[in-house]
Amino acid sequence: MVERKALRINAAKTCQPIGAMYASLGIHGCMPHSHGSQGCCSYHRSHLTRHFKEPVIATTSSFTEGSSVFGGLANLTQALKNIFTIYNPDIVAVHTTCLSEVIGDDIPTIVKRAREEGVIPEGKLVIHANTPSFVGSHITGFSNMVCGIIKYLAERSGETKNQLNIIPGFVEPADMREIKRICHLMGVTSVVLPDTSGVLDGPLDGDYQMYPKGGTTISEIKSMGDSIATLALGHFTSHPAALALETKFHVPAGLLELPIGIAATDAFIQSLRTYSLDGVPEELETERGRLIDTISDMQQYFHEKRVAVAGDPDHVIGLVQFLVELGAKPVYVITGSNGNHFEKRLHEILDPVVPDAKIKAEADFFELHQWIKNGPIDLLVANTYGKYIARVENIPFIRVGFPILDRVGHRFYPTLGYAGAVRLIDQMVNALFDKKDRECPEEWFELVQ
Amino acid sequence: MSGGVVRTRSVETMISTAAESISVLPGRAASITTAGQSGPTLSCDKASLAGSVTQRACAFCGSRVVLYPIADALHLVHGPIGCAAYTWDIRGAQSSGPQLFRNSFSTDLQEMDVIYGGEKKLGRALRELINRHQPKAAFVYSTCIVGVIGDDVGAVCREVSRETGIPVILVASEGFKGTKKDGYRAACDAVYNLIGTGKTDDIPRTSINLLGDFNIAGETWIIRDYFQRMGVHVVASLTGDGRVDAIRKCHGASLNLVQCSGSMTSLAQRLEKEHGIPSIRVSFFGIEDMSSALYAVAKHFDDSELMERAQEVVRSELELLLPEIRRFRSALDGKKAAIYVGGAFKAFSLVRALRTLGMTTALVGTQTGDKDDYEQLRAMCDPGTLIVDDSNPLELAKFCIEKDVDLFIGGVKERPIAYKLGIGFCDHNHERKEALAGYIGMLNFAREVYASVMSPVWRYTPRRSGRTGVYPKEAV
Numbered sequence: 001m002v003e004r005k006a007l008r009i010n011a012a013k014t015c016q017p018i019g020a021m022y023a024s025l026g027i028h029g030c031m032p033h034s035h036g037s038q039g040c041c042s043y044h045r046s047h048l049t050r051h052f053k054e055p056v057i058a059t060t061s062s063f064t065e066g067s068s069v070f071g072g073l074a075n076l077t078q079a080l081k082n083i084f085t086i087y088n089p090d091i092v093a094v095h096t097t098c099l100s101e102v103i104g105d106d107i108p109t110i111v112k113r114a115r116e117e118g119v120i121p122e123g124k125l126v127i128h129a130n131t132p133s134f135v136g137s138h139i140t141g142f143s144n145m146v147c148g149i150i151k152y153l154a155e156r157s158g159e160t161k162n163q164l165n166i167i168p169g170f171v172e173p174a175d176m177r178e179i180k181r182i183c184h185l186m187g188v189t190s191v192v193l194p195d196t197s198g199v200l201d202g203p204l205d206g207d208y209q210m211y212p213k214g215g216t217t218i219s220e221i222k223s224m225g226d227s228i229a230t231l232a233l234g235h236f237t238s239h240p241a242a243l244a245l246e247t248k249f250h251v252p253a254g255l256l257e258l259p260i261g262i263a264a265t266d267a268f269i270q271s272l273r274t275y276s277l278d279g280v281p282e283e284l285e286t287e288r289g290r291l292i293d294t295i296s297d298m299q300q301y302f303h304e305k306r307v308a309v310a311g312d313p314d315h316v317i318g319l320v321q322f323l324v325e326l327g328a329k330p331v332y333v334i335t336g337s338n339g340n341h342f343e344k345r346l347h348e349i350l351d352p353v354v355p356d357a358k359i360k361a362e363a364d365f366f367e368l369h370q371w372i373k374n375g376p377i378d379l380l381v382a383n384t385y386g387k388y389i390a391r392v393e394n395i396p397f398i399r400v401g402f403p404i405l406d407r408v409g410h411r412f413y414p415t416l417g418y419a420g421a422v423r424l425i426d427q428m429v430n431a432l433f434d435k436k437d438r439e440c441p442e443e444w445f446e447l448v449q
Numbered sequence: 450m451s452g453g454v455v456r457t458r459s460v461e462t463m464i465s466t467a468a469e470s471i472s473v474l475p476g477r478a479a480s481i482t483t484a485g486q487s488g489p490t491l492s493c494d495k496a497s498l499a500g501s502v503t504q505r506a507c508a509f510c511g512s513r514v515v516l517y518p519i520a521d522a523l524h525l526v527h528g529p530i531g532c533a534a535y536t537w538d539i540r541g542a543q544s545s546g547p548q549l550f551r552n553s554f555s556t557d558l559q560e561m562d563v564i565y566g567g568e569k570k571l572g573r574a575l576r577e578l579i580n581r582h583q584p585k586a587a588f589v590y591s592t593c594i595v596g597v598i599g600d601d602v603g604a605v606c607r608e609v610s611r612e613t614g615i616p617v618i619l620v621a622s623e624g625f626k627g628t629k630k631d632g633y634r635a636a637c638d639a640v641y642n643l644i645g646t647g648k649t650d651d652i653p654r655t656s657i658n659l660l661g662d663f664n665i666a667g668e669t670w671i672i673r674d675y676f677q678r679m680g681v682h683v684v685a686s687l688t689g690d691g692r693v694d695a696i697r698k699c700h701g702a703s704l705n706l707v708q709c710s711g712s713m714t715s716l717a718q719r720l721e722k723e724h725g726i727p728s729i730r731v732s733f734f735g736i737e738d739m740s741s742a743l744y745a746v747a748k749h750f751d752d753s754e755l756m757e758r759a760q761e762v763v764r765s766e767l768e769l770l771l772p773e774i775r776r777f778r779s780a781l782d783g784k785k786a787a788i789y790v791g792g793a794f795k796a797f798s799l800v801r802a803l804r805t806l807g808m809t810t811a812l813v814g815t816q817t818g819d820k821d822d823y824e825q826l827r828a829m830c831d832p833g834t835l836i837v838d839d840s841n842p843l844e845l846a847k848f849c850i851e852k853d854v855d856l857f858i859g860g861v862k863e864r865p866i867a868y869k870l871g872i873g874f875c876d877h878n879h880e881r882k883e884a885l886a887g888y889i890g891m892l893n894f895a896r897e898v899y900a901s902v903m904s905p906v907w908r909y910t911p912r913r914s915g916r917t918g919v920y921p922k923e924a925v
Contacts, residue, residue: 006573008557015531037624039507043535055865063625075499082500099593133529206911208846
């Protein structure tokens with residue numbers, strides 16, 4: 001085992017701007033804008049397209065050698081002019097890159113000047129977030145952009161509205177859809193920000209729409225300062241935005257974890273219940289009951305199974321809690337992102353049940369692989385990049401998180417909520433059974449599991 | 450229209466309405482022209498307009514894709530994590546041996562490195578990796594930020610090279626230096642450091658290098674096989690299934706075959722100037738271009754036996770291929786295609802390959818074509834074919850609707866747009882899963898085009914089902 005400080009091998013993270021781009025796509029009528037070299041924008045769009053199998057739009061300041069010396073003022077001004085002239089979005093969400101950060105471009109000043117010069121048409125909005133690639137990860141970038149959206153757009157009219165803000169985190173469109181469904185069942189009016197459902201899971205309708213139907217509308221975002229409370233799902237992706245709303249508009253922040261598995265979903269439903277007149281409807285009670293039923297049917301197969309989990313911090317925390325609920329043993333747990341909360345929280349969860357678990361933030365797949373070589377596991381839960389390890393070590397593997405470049409289901413089926421938990425169980429036991437069916441000796445090959 | 454598709458008048462009307470509602474970016478009008486019409490030269494080879502949803506990438510991207518298939522070299526990206534993360538094993542460039550190049554190595558620069566410099570970190574990373582993997586050479590890719598914070602990457606490379614005894618080569622690929630094309634040049638400059646350092650005494654006269662083939666889906670192997678059957682020795686392939694030792698001695702070959710117009714031209718020019726090796730620009734896509742490439746090599750060596758063997762290769766391959774192609778052709782005859790690819794030379798081949806399938810090209814564009822390329826496209830395409838440089842999704846969607854195409858040939862970012870419009874798609878970019886080069890590649894191409902164009906799914910899409918009321922949405 002080699003301690004490495006200077007080197008990242010097979011990263012379990014990527015850079016801030018792609019997270020910012022994803023968050024921006026969750027605003028209706030928004031053009032994400034990458035203030036940097038055009039490769040950044042191209043990479044992010046390609047990567048998101050590979051994951052969502054959907055067109056992903058974004059514009060770029062197309063930095064050149066000149067702009068990297070003289071600053072990106074001219075490029076951004078020109079870009080804004082062109083964007084509004086031809087693509088006509090309601091709002092442009094600018095995020096920076098390593099290059100524009102090092103040069104020191106001051107986005108608010110550039111935007112202010114552009115507005116004074118009449119480059120930005122009346123009624124159109126330009127917001128921004130600083131997302132230097134050499135700080136944090138795509139998770140930081142996502143969080144920074146959500147904070148940016150709120151800082152620029154949320155307002156307080158003085159009259160509290162009977163609605164709840166939900167910050168869902170860096171999750172799938174299907175998850176955002178599921179959160180809205182649960183809120184609806186609970187009789188709670190919600191504003192979900194960002195909301196990429198209907199943006200990155202659109203139907204084939206014969207038309208290419210730059211701005212699909214979905215996304216949180218600007219008027220909804222504006223009204224977030226008037227909401228009764230905010231529920232933020234995930235310490236890393238969502239809590240900062242909820243706290244910003246609390247500080248600025250005194251909207252109380254409910255700081256939750258991603259509702260993955262029983263307890264975390266219970267906590268989410270419990271929080272919604274505070275704001276619901278109707279209480280928990282039978283439909284949700286039944287969903288929960290079906291989840292518990294499924295676990296009871298399958299618990300024997302999870303008992304003491306050694307599992308490795310790699311991915312984004314909020315997801316990993318949720319998945320590990322769920323695995324513990326299933327009776328499995330998460331023995332190796334990593335994220336590529338940084339932040340003390342990750343290791344602290346996971347020790348809280350795992351110390352009582354798996355005291356020798358290895359937990360590490362700012363780790364990578366190479367390190368995880370070394371651990372696995374030294375102590376084998378039964379199941380790997382990670383994004384698509386886990387497949388290299390799964391293949392070499394012949395480990396059952398399920399894909400959860402971002403990116404998933406080689407499967408299709410994540411686009412439709414949530415992993416959040418009670419229904420999402422059933423889907424996770426389905427994927428995990430199938431992976432375990434498939435390996436057994438392929439490899440076990442004839443006499444152990446069973447029809448019924 | 451063939452294929453028994455009935456289309457209502459109203460749908461057509463609505464299609465044209467939708468197309469009109471999308472306008473072309475004012476600064477872009479000069480980058481669009483039509484074949485068969487006289488007019489000013491197409492404006493191209495320029496930086497993209499700021500604020501455009503350009504499909505282009507950066508210099509780093511260009512360098513990375515050209516060099517990464519060198520399988521026994523170490524490829525270390527010096528920069529923040531993104532540049533390494535997005536280029537981790539995304540192209541299907543295959544290796545028959547080492548798989549080291551499929552890992553992602555990055556110095557993952559942090560805020561402190563940006564302030565104090567990343568040279569020490571780079572040195573440590575290189576030493577550790579070279580020590581563990583014992584590569585034949587190492588490439589260090591410089592990214593935007595490294596160019597700005599002023600790390601002397603070259604000095605670190607020289608130092609580590611002295612210590613470890615392997616070539617450690619700087620790739621000056623800062624993203625802001627330009628488009629992929631500028632990155633190609635940086636890659637050629639980098640790889641040139643290896644050339645001329647190997648022994649060439651065992652290389653026969655009838656020998657070539659393959660430049661600009663990246664062994665996507667095993668294509669280099671297909672091409673190598675044809676030349677082997679002709680009796681032509683392939684010294685090195687740059688860079689598909691590439692090996693450092695082969696590249697070291699590639700200056701001993703008698704001829705360079707340059708495929709993929711943009712990427713290897715500057716290397717071929719240097720090899721000609723400094724080592725006197727002539728080069729021929731070829732393409733391995735499509736029956737005509739593949740055969741021309743084989744014949745051109747035979748002609749170059751002025752050897753009648755070689756020519757006979759080339760003819761034998763072509764004959765035996767076509768005997769297998771043509772009956773199969775005919776099967777697809779009868780269904781595809783008269784269908785229209787749009788092409789949007791990186792390099793122009795590939796576009797030429799695709800126009801011809803589509804003709805082989807009975808299809809016409811209604812729109813053709815590239816990311817990196819130059820003036821001559823576009824003149825050639827204008828000359829070879831049917832009158833009325835639209836020709837565009839450095840396009841964007843809105844423009845491409847508009848033209849596809851206007852021209853009512855049945856197929857789009859492009860890369861990862863164009864695929865979902867085509868599908869949303871209800872148009873078949875063929876990936877002719879680096880994410881293709883099937884070999885498209887050579888004769889077998891033409892068959893794969895035909896099969897892929899057929900599968901997508903004739904897919905039953907289009908029957909259920911608004912454009913081909915004659916359904917009204919869904920289309921179009923309100924104007925953009």
